[in-house]
Amino acid sequence: MWTDSTTLAGVVAAGWLATFAATTTLAQSTASKPGAQSRPAGVRVAVPVAAVTVDDGDTVSIRWSAGDLETVRILGIDTPETRHVEHDLPYDQAFGPEARAFARGIFAKVRTIEILRAAMTDPFGRTLAYLFLDGHNYSVTVATARLAAESISQFGDNGFPAEASAVRAAAKAAGPLAFEPPHIYRARMRALTTWLKSRGLYPP
16 A cells, blocks of 8 residues: 555656546456447336445446346446456545445435436446436436536436436536546546556555
8 A cells, every 4th residue: 555645646647647538437448339228228117126236326236137237337427436456446536435335325225216228338338327216316316415526518418318407407506526526536546557557566
């Protein structure tokens, strides 16, 4: 673990500009192209509450059956990151664990969950969708809690203008956030990861 914050800051500042343009959490080497969504899209579909596992504030998995696991990148929001060394995120971002805990708390208490999928998956094959918990748009809820940046300005409405508008309104009403934009953090961590790996210092 880093103990010299001055050294760490210098490493980050020197390297993050080289990878700033890439904004996804997953390692770039695994990316392909967006594909057509093979599951029902454009309509709300009920999801068994017990089938959902929260990964972080904006990503969940749905276990439809023993051999069918759907990873969902929730639309409209970008929450601060949590540590995923396999995705070049060796450290938690500030407020990342809080966003994950917030999501886990909400999903643990809901009675109904519905998914509204976009027509396309993301470059990593993940479903892009809004989730509705007891009828409420989760993306609006987490934006209101000031634990997510809205991502619509960057990626568009994905065919859901009403839902996107609600998220943007919630984010605007919530005011400035206490954390840096997650896509900037991801870029900095990729630069840091490259530096650490080149010296055999990347955490296990």
